[in-house]
Amino acid sequence: MPSKKYVNSGVKVQRPDFYGDNKSQKAYLKWCIIWLSECFRMAKPGSPICVFTDWRQLGATQDAIEGADFILRGIVPWNKTEAVRPQKGRFRNQAEYVVWGSKGDMPTSRNVKVLPGSYTYPVRQNDKHHLTGKPTELMKQIVKITEPGGIILDPFMGSATTGVAALSENYQFIGIEQSEKYFQIAKARLNETAKNLSSLRNITSEIIDMNTCSKRILSYLNAVTA
Ligand SMILES: C[S@@+](CC[C@H](N)C(=O)[O-])C[C@H]1O[C@@H](n2cnc3c(N)ncnc32)[C@H](O)[C@@H]1O
Structure with a gap:
């Protein structure tokens, strides 16, 4: 079950539940090392890795x-602004964190400009498609740590905000999602984005849907047509 912080957040819009978000610190650390090691194995040398976390899991995520x-x-x-739910007598929990790193050396000669050291974006309900959905504009900034045209993998894509941002910024995208409901939401959002982009740019998107295997995988590989 998703943790109560999402279920009882008082938001009127009902969104599908998701699983795997109520681990103890030690179980979370072990699980993260397993899937991050798989990401490490698949990543090209020098690839960036970005993991969102709240204050509670910040230490474990770095480890x-x-x-x-x-x-x-x-x-x-990431400053979510004062739009987050306030609690009397407490500091407002209005930040999340992107812990980032790289697979080995990451030369400054990469074709990536200087990026900001913090971001401020409120969560808007009309741009939120998951219980923990990120603002699309925020993700459009975060994906820029990748070199132009690179392939971005989100192994926990949820409603595919990372994917929408990746396609919009001209990257290729591979997403994995275990919830069938969110997989369908992700697919619809990615199809819509690909359709809008192909009318704007001279681009066709090849969409590979591997929903028949144990993990639901979507791959959007953009091919620029002459
Ligand atoms: C924090 S949410 C991602 C939300 C996303 N950033 C967005 O904006 O929509 C994490 C997602 O990972 C999925 N998930 C959890 N464990 C998984 C696993 N082992 N394999 C694939 N997906 C998983 C959950 O179903 C959930 O939708």
């Missing part, structure tokens, strides 16, 4: 990135 052999490179705060 997991290093535990999977990535080089830990920093923490980028």
Whole structure:
């Protein structure tokens, strides 16, 4: 079950539940090292890795990135602004964090400009398609850590905000999602994005839907037509 922080958030819009979000710290650390090690195995040398976390899992997330052999490179705060739910007598929990690193050396000669050290974007309900959905504009900024035209993998794509951002910014995208409901939401959003982009740019998107295997995988590989 998703943890109560999402279920009881008082939001009027009903969104599908999802599983795998109520682990103890030690179980979370072990699980993260397993899937991050798989990401490490598949990533090209020098590839960036970005993992969103809240304050509670921040330490474990840093440990997991290093535990999977990535080089830990920093923490980028995302300020969700005062639009988040306030609690009287407490500091407002209005930030999440992007813990980031790379597979080995990451030369500054890469074709990526200087990126901001923090981001401020409120969560808007009309741009939220998952209980933990990220703002699309935020993700359009985060994906820019990837070199132009690169392939971005989101192994927990949810409603595919990362995928929508990746396609919009001219990257290729592979997404994995275990919830059938969110997989369908992701697919619809990605199809819509690909359709809008192909009318804007001279681009066709080849969509590979591997929904028949144990994991639901969507792959959007853009081919620029002459
Ligand atoms: C935090 S949400 C991602 C939300 C996403 N960033 C968005 O904006 O929509 C994580 C997702 O990972 C999925 N998930 C959890 N464990 C998984 C697994 N082992 N394999 C694939 N997906 C998984 C959940 O179903 C959930 O939808």
